[in-house]
Amino acid sequence: MADGSHPGGPPQTWPASYYDGRSSARHPVTVTLSGSGLTIQREDGTPLSWRYDDVRQTQGEHAGEPIRLECGAPLQEALVIDDASFAPALRSFVEHRYRHFRFPLSVRRRIAQIGAAFMASIAAVAALVLWGIPALADLVTPWVPVSWEVSVGQAALGQMVPDNQRCTNERLRKRLDLLMVRLVDPSKTPYEFHLTVVDSQLFNAYALPGGNIVIFRPLLQATKTPEELAGVLAHEAQHVLLRHTTKSLLRDLSLAAMIGAAFGDVSGIGALAVQAAGTLSVLHYSRDMEEQADREGMRLLQKAHFNPAGMIRFFETLKGRHGHIDVPGYLSTHPQTEERIARLKAMLHHPSDTSAVEPDEEWQHTAALCRA
Numbered sequence: 001m002a003d004g005s006h007p008g009g010p011p012q013t014w015p016a017s018y019y020d021g022r023s024s025a026r027h028p029v030t031v032t033l034s035g036s037g038l039t040i041q042r043e044d045g046t047p048l049s050w051r052y053d054d055v056r057q058t059q060g061e062h063a064g065e066p067i068r069l070e071c072g073a074p075l076q077e078a079l080v081i082d083d084a085s086f087a088p089a090l091r092s093f094v095e096h097r098y099r100h101f102r103f104p105l106s107v108r109r110r111i112a113q114i115g116a117a118f119m120a121s122i123a124a125v126a127a128l129v130l131w132g133i134p135a136l137a138d139l140v141t142p143w144v145p146v147s148w149e150v151s152v153g154q155a156a157l158g159q160m161v162p163d164n165q166r167c168t169n170e171r172l173r174k175r176l177d178l179l180m181v182r183l184v185d186p187s188k189t190p191y192e193f194h195l196t197v198v199d200s201q202l203f204n205a206y207a208l209p210g211g212n213i214v215i216f217r218p219l220l221q222a223t224k225t226p227e228e229l230a231g232v233l234a235h236e237a238q239h240v241l242l243r244h245t246t247k248s249l250l251r252d253l254s255l256a257a258m259i260g261a262a263f264g265d266v267s268g269i270g271a272l273a274v275q276a277a278g279t280l281s282v283l284h285y286s287r288d289m290e291e292q293a294d295r296e297g298m299r300l301l302q303k304a305h306f307n308p309a310g311m312i313r314f315f316e317t318l319k320g321r322h323g324h325i326d327v328p329g330y331l332s333t334h335p336q337t338e339e340r341i342a343r344l345k346a347m348l349h350h351p352s353d354t355s356a357v358e359p360d361e362e363w364q365h366t367a368a369l370c371r372a
């Protein structure tokens, strides 16, 4: 069957108005549809063919609206079809193949959508009344756009780590970037991870909403192999991927700021960043969140073929340090217990996974770099 021909009769045509882009004159035309495009029959008998690929739809997404299609550049020709039977016919030709066309939702879909929105608002109000802000924060977190998390995380990082405290060594940066990309495949997540190494005496590491991970030099230098650092990064990356940072931050925000976050509003980002920096610098995750980050972090390591024994070994190193350091940030926010290490060991699939990771001289040299 040739394109456009219909069994049992001539193809269906619709009356339409055509604008040639040169003047505002309206030309009455008729339109026929085919599998690859539409044909416009002008009054003088000359046909025009538009391929669906080249057509832009600028109107007709809402019920009762005429469909307006545009084509061509720089002269923009336009076609307006009022006939209500045109939309379902066009839809039957383009659906699933050309994703740039939009049609009004069916009545059933619209009712379902309104119903879902209604139930969500009831749930939100109930959560707020019954359990207060933390419960509402948990409910809102999945709706916060990644772009909001990135903006807030970036602004908070600016507050928390001044430029002159950041390690800028090119070789160090490249090595860490490679490690991070191997750990979290950027093509499989909406988050872009960035590591910032802080030149400071504190022993700490933390994650910010949206994909920034901050590591302090003493902690970086305490890792004897890339596998050990990968363990810390996998855990921190999971706090981002599982939105633990965002959830904890939202719990601390005002109701208005939380609603703003759900809508991706970044208008008050300056003030928000100051508050976020305050909240995130003393952040304590719940025990559940820590266990989840450990568990999912271990999965991340195994998927990226890092020896997970590195993660366990680093935690054992930390255990050894306990008592030598005055309240190091990483230990106070990430409780180190025998139980935690035992739980991680239980997750290893093969006994050989627990083999020690040999210290790596080159790694230790790179980890000590900071400025050019």
Ligand SMILES: [Zn+2]
Residues within 6 Å of the ligand: 235, 239, 285, 290, 293, 333, 334
């Ligand atoms: Zn943690």
